[in-house]
Each structure stands twice: as C-alpha cells, then as structure tokens.
Amino acid sequence: MNLNDMIHSAIDKFVLAKTCYIGNGTGNLLRYKNRIYIVTCQHIADDILKVKDFEVILQGNIKLKKDKLGDVISTTSKMDISLIEIFDSKLKIDCYRIDNFEFIEDFTKADFSRTNFFLLGYPDSLSFKSDKGKNLLHMSYMTLLSKNKPSTKDFLFVDYNRSVESNRIIDTDLNYNLPHPGGMSGSFLFQVKVFEAKQNEIWTPPIVKIIGIQQSFDRIGNWIKCSNIKYLKELL
Numbered sequence: 001m002n003l004n005d006m007i008h009s010a011i012d013k014f015v016l017a018k019t020c021y022i023g024n025g026t027g028n029l030l031r032y033k034n035r036i037y038i039v040t041c042q043h044i045a046d047d048i049l050k051v052k053d054f055e056v057i058l059q060g061n062i063k064l065k066k067d068k069l070g071d072v073i074s075t076t077s078k079m080d081i082s083l084i085e086i087f088d089s090k091l092k093i094d095c096y097r098i099d100n101f102e103f104i105e106d107f108t109k110a111d112f113s114r115t116n117f118f119l120l121g122y123p124d125s126l127s128f129k130s131d132k133g134k135n136l137l138h139m140s141y142m143t144l145l146s147k148n149k150p151s152t153k154d155f156l157f158v159d160y161n162r163s164v165e166s167n168r169i170i171d172t173d174l175n176y177n178l179p180h181p182g183g184m185s186g187s188f189l190f191q192v193k194v195f196e197a198k199q200n201e202i203w204t205p206p207i208v209k210i211i212g213i214q215q216s217f218d219r220i221g222n223w224i225k226c227s228n229i230k231y232l233k234e235l236l
Contacts, residue, residue, distance in 0.1 A: 011208055012140045015120045017094040021057040021136050023048035026121035026186040031095035032236055036086045039232060040186035041215050042074040045082035058093055075231045080215040083235040102209035103230040107151045114194040117143050117158045119214060121184030139179065146223040154228045156212050161222040187214040189226040
C-alpha cells in the first residue's frame with residue numbers, strides 16, 4: 001500500500017467511527033459540553049420529521065428511536081445545516097470534538113494549495129434491504145477543488161466525476177465509477193493537507209480538519225457543493 005492509500009485508509013477508519021445513517025442521509029456525531037449531537041443537512045432533518053417511525057443507525061448497528069432525539073435546530077435553508085441532540089445517558093460512542101473543526105471565515109481567501117478533500121457517507125445505491133433490515137455500505141472519497149465551479153465565501157465545490165477513467169480503488173490499479181451521491185448529504189468535508197517535512201524527519205499522519213458539510217451534487221458540472229461549517233457555531 002502506498003503512502004496516499006495508507007493516509008486514506010487511516011482517515012476512513014477515523015471518520016467512519018463517528019458517522020451515522022439518519023433518514024435518507026448521513027449524520028456526524030459531535031460531543032460538545034458533555035452533550036451529544038447529530039450534525040446533518042437541514043433537508044435531511046426536515047425529511048425525518050415527516051416520518052412517524054425512523055431509526056438512526058450508529059456504528060456497531062446501534063439503533064436510536066425517535067424518542068431518543070431532541071428537537072431539530074437549523075440554520076437558514078440556504079446553508080442547510082441542522083443539529084439534533086441525542087438523549088441517552090448510557091450511550092458510549094465515538095464523537096468529534098470542537099477541536100476537530102476549522103472554522104474558515106471566507107473560503108475564497110483560504111489557502112487550499114497542496115490540499116486534498118475527503119468525504120465519507122452512505123450512498124443510497126450501495127445500501128440494500130434484507131430480512132434483517134437495511135444493510136448499509138459506506139463510501140469514502142478523496143478529491144480536489146472543482147475546476148468547473150469556483151468557490152464562494154460560504155460554499156466550497158469539489159470534484160465528483162463519475163467517469164470511470166478518473167477514479168481508482170484504494171490499494172489497486174482498478175478504476176471504477178463513483179455511485180450517485182444521493183444519501184451522502186450531511187457528510188462532513190475534511191481538509192487534508194499534503195504532508196511536507198525536512199529530510200530525515202519522522203513522518204507523522206496529516207492533520208485533518210472539518211471545514212464543510214455536503215449538501216448537493218451537480219451531475220453536469222461533476223461537483224459536490226459543501227456549506228461552510230462555521231455556521232454550525234450558531235446552533236451550539
């Protein structure tokens with residue numbers, strides 16, 4: 001396994017442990033001031049409010065019913081971010097903390113040179129139903145800034161090209177088509193700085209920071225739109 005694949009694999013394990021399936025989308029677990037929250041997109045949270053019985057599925061197939069969740073608190077629909085508190089004092093789960101975030105005031109003024117971006121979520125097309133319920137398969141993806149859509153102050157656009165020629169399965173020479181990203185709404189967007197060091201310096205894993213949250217996909221432009229996660233601070 002080459003160095004880039006090792007980095008991808010390590011980030012995948014770190015992120016997956018703190019990711020959940022909620023409604024028809026992806027959620028992220030956050031511990032803040034001794035309280036546990038799910039962070040997802042507003043359009044995902046609004047959809048689950050319309051359903052009488054639904055489950056949040058955590059890692060280890062831990063399922064939370066609606067009565068374990070608090071009210072939905074949301075930003076404007078434009079920013080599309082929601083926060084839902086989990087009420088379960090016995091729950092022992094891995095969560096993000098506030099120092100896992102980097103709140104960037106203006107994406108257009110940020111230095112994203114030598115930077116990759118990482119997303120992990122639950123595409124609908126990879127999930128299937130069986131006698132035991134819904135079987136979920138996650139997907140993670142390392143990508144770059146979109147060349148077709150320039151970022152704005154509050155929105156970052158990253159490549160999601162579903163062409164088979166442009167994508168490679170980790171630790172192989174095989175190319176593949178990316179699945180339709182429906183179901184990945186709510187996935188955190190991570191900034192992954194390329195590791196640089198002086199000669200003879202011991203290599204250490206790169207620092208990854210949450211900077212956005214995926215809200216939509218454009219199939220013509222082949223990009224994913226991510227809201228600036230700084231607006232999460234308004235909800236905490």
